[in-house]
Amino acid sequence: MLTTQPHLRVRRPSPTTVEYTISTSPTLTLPLRLLLVTTIILRLLVGFSILLLLYSKYLLSNFAPDSSTRGLPPAAFLSYDYIAYVLGQIHTSRAGVLSTRLATLTPYSLLLPLSFLVLHILLRRPHTTESLLVLRGLGIQTSTSSASYLSSATTRFIPTEKVQDILVNEAFRGFEVRYYLVVVVEGEEEVVVVFPRLLPRRVIVEKVWRGVRGCLWEKGKEDRVVSGGKG
C-alpha cells in the first residue's frame, strides 16, 4: 500500500533542463500522509524499546558501571552526568523494569542478532527514488536514494564531453532478461547504469532514452548521434 510499481515523473523547469524521476512512492494524499506519519511513530517506538532492551542487557552484564550515583538531577543540562541521570531514571521506570526482566530471560545469542535485524529493518526507507537530471551543455546527473536512513543518496555527474553515448541494452539479471539504460563514459571501462536499483520497464526506459537524447544534443547534432549510434 505504501509503495507502488516504479513510475516515471518528468520535471522540465526550463527548455534545456529535464529531470526524470522514477520512484516507488505513490502520490501523497492525506490518508497516505497520516499512514506514513503513523509508521514513523511506530518505527520510533519499536526502535527505542529495542535500544532500551539492549541497555538493560548491558546493565546486567559485568561491564556495567556502578549504579550507586543517584539523586537529584545535575544542574548542567545535557552534560554527561545529566544523561546518566536520565538513563538511570528510565532504568528504574516501569518500562525499564519490564525490559530488565525481559533482558534476563533472553540469552545474548538470541537478543543481539534479533535486535540488530529489527533495527536494520526499521532504518530502511520505504521508497526507492532514482532520478536522472539532464542539463544541455553541462551534462547529466544520476542519483539513487539509499536503502537506509543512515546514508544519503549517491549521485554522479557526467559532463557532456565525457558522454560518448546513451543507449538501451538488455542483460541477464537473476532469472530474467531486463532492459536498462546505460551511459557510455569516455575513458572508462564500465558503463554507467541509470536507475540501477529499480530497473524500470521497457516503456519507461525508452521514453527516458528518447527524452535524454532530445534534450542533451541539439536537433542538428542529434541526427549525427543517432546515425552514428552504436550498440
Add this chain to the structure above:
Amino acid sequence: MPYNIAMVSDFFFPQPGGVESHMYQLSTKLIDRGHKVIVITHAYEGRTGVRYLTNGLKVYHVPFLIIYRASTFPTVFSFLPIFRNIVIREEIEIVHGHGSLSSFCIEAILHARTMGIRTVFTDHSLFGFADAGSILTNKLLKFALSDVDHVICVSHTCKENTVLRASLDPLMVSVIPNAVVAENFRPLSHPAYSDTAILPQHLGPHDTITIVVISRLFYNKGTDLLVAAIPRILASHPNVRFIIAGSGPKAIDLEQMLERNVLQDRVEMLGPVRHEEVRDVMVRGHIYLHPSLTEAFGTVIVEAASCGLYVVCTQVGGIPEVLPAHMTVFAKPEEDDLVAATGRAIAALRANKVRTEKFHDQVKMMYSWTDVAERTERVYDGISGALSEADFYGYEAADAASWSATRGRAGVQSFALIDRLKRYYGCGIWAGKLFCLCVVIDYLLFLMLEFWAPRDAIDIARSWPKKLREEKVAGDGSSFPK
C-alpha cells in the same frame, strides 16, 4: 505465415563446428524468409549477455556451468525460469533444438512442451547402441523425444539411427541435409577470380599431388587410421604431399608418426584453422582425404568437393548419401582399404579421368541453405497445423487415422498433460515412471512461475526491423541504437 522461432543448443559461435554453422546459416535464411529467429545458447568466454549478429539474429548467451566439451551441466529444471522469460519476451511459437548431446536443447524441448509451444529437434550425430555411455545417452534422447512435434535428421542414415535410438515413429522424422555456402568455397580457377576460361587442369605423371586433411583430431574422426595410412601412402607414391589442418588430442600421435618416419618435409601440419580459412587450405590440394569412423553428414566433404577436390572418404554413416559417385572414392574404414582407395584416386587424377573443375557448379546445384530453410519451414507449417496432415505426412498416414493414439484430430501433438504423460510412460518400466515424475514436477514449477513471475510483468522485446516491410518500420518512428 511467419513464425517466431528459438534455436536452442549448447553449441554455437564462437565455437567452431558443424552444428554451429548449421544453426547460423539456417537462422539467417529463415530471417530472410520473413521469420523472427533467436538463438539460445550458454555463455562462452568473452561472449556473454544478449548479442546481435548479422541480419538481426539475436543470441542469448545464458550464464550456465559448462562441464565437458562445451556441454552444460544437465540440471533438468534450473533452466526453466530463464527459458520461460526469454520465450515470453520474444513471443516464441516454435522451439527448435539442435544436437542430442546438448542438455540445453533437451531441457528446452521439455519446458517448451510444458509451456504449450511446438518443438522441433534436429539430430546431427550418430550413436552406437552397445556401450554404457550410448545406452545412457539413448535413454536421455528417448526422454527428450517422447514428446516432440517433429524430428529432423541430416541424413537417412542418421534418421535410421535416431528412429531406433529414440523409438520414434519414422513418419515424424524428416531428412533435411546440411548445405554449404558455395560462394565461400570456390576453386582457384573460378571465373570470379580470373577472366580466362576454365581450363581442365592436366596433371603429368611426375607432378606433385597434394592431399588435404582438415578435421578435428579426435578418435571418432579416424585420426588413428590416418596415422597408420600416411607412411604407406607416401612410401608407394613419391610425388605426393600432405597438408593436415586441425587440432585435438590425437595431434600428438600424428607428430610422433612424422618424427618416427622422418616425413616432416612431405607432411605439413597447420594446426587449428578458422572456418573462413578452410577454403584457402583446401584449394592448395588436389585430393581431400576424410578418414572419419562415424559421421552423420560430413559437411566438410561437400566443402572440399565445392573447392574442386577429389574426395577419398570412408564409407560410414551418412557419407555415402552426400556426394555423387563421380566425385568420391570410397574406402572401408580400415588401413589397407584406405591406402588402396587413395592410390586409386591418385591414379585417376594422373590419368586425368576426373573433371574436378566441374565439381563446384555441380555442388552449387545440389546444396543451398535457402533450400534447407524452405524445407525446414515446411516442417514448421506441418507441426503448427498450417499444412494439412495428409500433405505433411502423406495420404496413407492420414487414412490410417489411428497411427498415433495421442495425436490430436488436427494432426498435431496434443499439449494436454495427460496425453504427454501417456507418451512418457511408454519409455520403460522404471524410466517411464521417472520421466512422468519429471514432467509433473516441471509442470508444477511452471505453474508456480506463472504465479511468482506473472506474464504481464515481463516486457515484450522489440523485434529487429524486417527488411521487406520498410514502410512499417518508418511509420513506427523508432529505431534502436543497435
